[in-house]
Amino acid sequence: MKRACGFVIFRRFKGSIEYLLMQTSYGEHHWTPPKGHVDKGESDMTTAIRETEEESGLLKNDLNIFEDVKKELKYNVKGRPKIVIYWLAELINPNKDARLSDEHQAFLWLPLEEACKKSGYQDLQDTLRYFDKYISDKLLK
């Protein structure tokens, strides 16, 4: 099965929580958090870190990774099943911005409702809402 891993990255910015979404420069120009295919012999977490660095310029040291908070999405791409694993991560310095690679044409930091609208896919919206609840229940109290 095709497998991809990445991070739902949030930052605490001017009193609100914002999520990083990136828009592909190919295909349908859809928006997702940074993620990508697991290479042969690579662990899921290594993939998530590598793809995030390649796609957004944000390094492992820029992030506080919540290894125990993850979500798996399963959907079909061209008729073949794909699994995508996202962990939650916080951008430690909220003023450090992302940068683009050739794979994306735009990125945005968006509050929950706008991020859900932009992402479109129901399972990604559910994932964002699940992580948002974790943030409010566990990190903001």
Ligand SMILES: Nc1ncnc2c1ncn2[C@@H]1O[C@H](COP(=O)(O)OP(=O)(O)OP(=O)(O)OP(=O)(O)OC[C@H]2O[C@@H](n3cnc4c(N)ncnc43)[C@H](O)[C@@H]2O)[C@@H](O)[C@H]1O
């Ligand atoms: N059309 C294209 N033209 C040119 N180059 C292309 C291309 N598609 C991929 N590539 C190349 O493939 C590389 C991507 O490699 P990676 O960067 O390693 O992998 P990825 O993020 O998992 O790829 P992708 O964007 O295809 O995956 P997603 O599941 O979001 O998206 C895959 C499909 O699933 C759909 N999808 C995404 N999330 C979904 C969800 N939650 N539910 C249902 N469908 C979803 C998307 O709309 C999309 O149709 C790029 O370097 C690019 O060069």
